[in-house]
Amino acid sequence: MGSDLQDLKAAIIDGDNKAAIALTGQLIETGASPQSILNDGLIAGMSEVGELFKCGEYFVPEMLVAARAMKSALEILRPRLVDTGVQPIGTIVLGTVRGDLHDIGKNLTAMFLEGAGFRVVDLGVDVSADKFVAAVKEHNAELLGMSALLTTTMTYTAEVIRALQAANLRDQVKVIVGGAPVTADWARQIGADAFAVDAASGAERCKELLH
Template sequence: MAVLDDIREKLIDGDMNGVKEGVNQALEQGVEPAKILNDALISGMTQVGQLFEDGEFFVPEMLVAARAMQAGVAILKPRLVEDDVKPIGRVIIGTVKGDLHDIGKNLVAMMLEGVGFEVVDLGTDVTPEKFTDALTEHEAQLLGMSALLTTTMPAMRAVIEKLKEAGLREKVKVMIGGAPVTQNYANEIGADIYAPDGPSAARKAKQAMGA
C-alpha cells in the first residue's frame, strides 16, 4: 500500500512531519490503525535497527527515526486503545541506582516502543525496590537495566536479588546493557539477555517474548 510505504520511508529518513502527515492520511483513507502501526511504523523501525547493525546508520540517525516513529505512534495511540490492540509485551526500564546517564537507556526505550512494546521508563538512579514495585504494578514481562559506570554495575545484581526476594524472578526476563556491561557480566549475575545497543535490545526482547 503506497501510503504505508511512504510512512515507512519518511520514518527511515527521520522526517517527523512527514510521518505525522502520512499517518493522518492513512487514517483518512480508512487504513486500520493496527495495520499502520505494524506495516509502516514497526516495520520501518525494524529496518532502521537493521541499518544500524549493518553499520549504515549511527546513533543520530537512529534517534531522529525513533522520534519520528514516536510522533506517529502518538497519533495512533487513542485509536489503538479504542480497537483494543495489545502491545507484544510490557517493559520496565531504567538506569540503576547511583547512575544518572540516560541517553543509551532512552534510545533502547524508543527502539522497544518502535517494535511494539509498551514501555514504562523509570528514569535514572532507580532503586531495586522501585524496579520491583513497578514490575508488580504494571505486570510487566521484561525488565531492562542500564549502567554506564563500572561503579554502578553491582546495582544490577542487587536488583536481581531483590526480584528473587519478591518472588518475581521466574516471572520476568531481565535484560541489561550499558558501555561497561558485557555478556560475561550478564552470565555472572544471572541476567537473561545482554544487549549492547538499542536495535539488538529490541530484537532480543522480541525473541524473548516469542514475537
C-alpha cells in the same frame, strides 16, 4: 550526504544544539536513513566525546552539552524510529540503575522497544531495586531492562536481580541488561536472561524473550 553526517557528528562533539537540530532535520528531508543518522552521526559523535573525556581533553560540562545536543536531535528522529498505533506485544519496565545518571542509551532503547511494539514503563535514572520491583508488580511486566554506564554502578544490576528473587518475582519476569561496560559475560554472571550491545538488538532480544 556523507559530509552532512560528518557535520552532524561534529555538531554533537561541539555540543552545538542548534546545528544538531538543523542538520538532523535536513538529513531526514534529504532522505538519509534514520539508522545512518543515528549510527554515523549521533552515536559516532558521542563515542568521540567519550574518547575526548577519557584522554582529558573534555570535562563534564563538555559531555553535558554534547548530551543535550544529542537528546534534541533524538527527539526529532523519534517519529522515524517509533512505529505508532500498534497493539502492545508486552510490557517492559526500564531504568538506569541507582547512582547512575546516564540516560541517552536507555532513552534510545525505549524508542526501539516502542518501535518494536512494547509498552515501555520508563522509570528514569538513579532507580533503586525497590522501585524496579514495585514497578514490575504494578505493571505486571513480562520484562525488566536495566541500563548502567559506569563500572561502579554496573554491579547494582546484580542487586536488582536479588531483590526480584526476594520478592518472588524472578520467575515471572525476564531480565535484560545493557550499557557501555556491560557484557554478555556479566549478564550470565548475575543470572540475567539477556544482554544487548545496542538498542536495536536489545529490542530484538526482548521480542525473543517473550516466547
